Amino acid sequence: MGFGQLSYDVAHLLAGTVLLLSFLLLYQRRISAVISTFAAQGAALALAVAWQGWAQGAPGLYVTALVAATAKAVLIPLALRALVRRFGLHRSVEPALGIGAGLIVGVGLVALAILVVLPATTGAGALAREDLAMALSVVLLGMLMMITRRQAISQVIGLLSLENGLVLAAAGVRGLPLVVELSTAALVLVLAGMAGFFAFHLRASFASLDLSLLHRHRGERAEAERP
DSSP states (O other): OOHHHHHHHHHHHHHHHHHHHHHHHHHOOBHHHHHHHHHHHHHHHHHHHHHHHHHHTOTHHHHHHHHHHHIIIIIHHHHHHHHHHHHTOOSBOOBSSOHHHHHHHHHHHHHHHHHHHHHHTTTSOHHHHHHHHHHHHHHHHHHHHHHHBOBHHHHHHHHHHHHHHHHHHHHTSTTOOHHHHHHHHHHHHHHHHHHHHHHHHHHHHHSSSBHHHHHHHHHHHHHHHOO
16 A cells, blocks of 8 residues: 555545544434534544645644644533533433434435535546545535524534534645635634524523524514514
8 A cells, every 4th residue: 555545545534534423413412412523523623634734745734723623622612511511401402303314314415415526526636526525515414403403502513513514625625825724713713602602692582592492482472463
């Protein structure tokens, strides 16, 4: 096995781990398990980006990997756990779509990503094409999690997982300017701040982080306003 093949295989292994953890996010039923899985995905993303930096000879990607490891594997999970403890949310997640059905839809989205990316990137290298397909799969699974989860924290984690896919895709592009990488990392921190703000105010207004209560409140209000 040559060095090039080893680099190729390790890059696929790390990107595949990020994708696998996206499926585990859809599978988890407890909030604490969802947060732990997201932290593991952040660590896997950091390793994948760092490996791309080494394989491409792009030191700027090491900065992105460090920020991803610090923010997504440590700081954001700690902040979310603090919210869980503060609001006493040690209970199961209630998805709008069943776990089994959600996983089946997820497999379909991965197939869709492959069908879209591979034919559209025929001029690119094999590693870039396949990594981009996996990155798009992570993005689509993050969107699916946002759609199928009712609690604000779970939806925020879906949004952050979606952003993990964007970072993974950007890391596979050679010559990506460092300013773009840092802007992406800054976006992660902004999203984390928005997540805490949103969760706090939703809890203060409705005594829960379950968004189904918000929809119920809107329905009751509409009925009360009818003549």
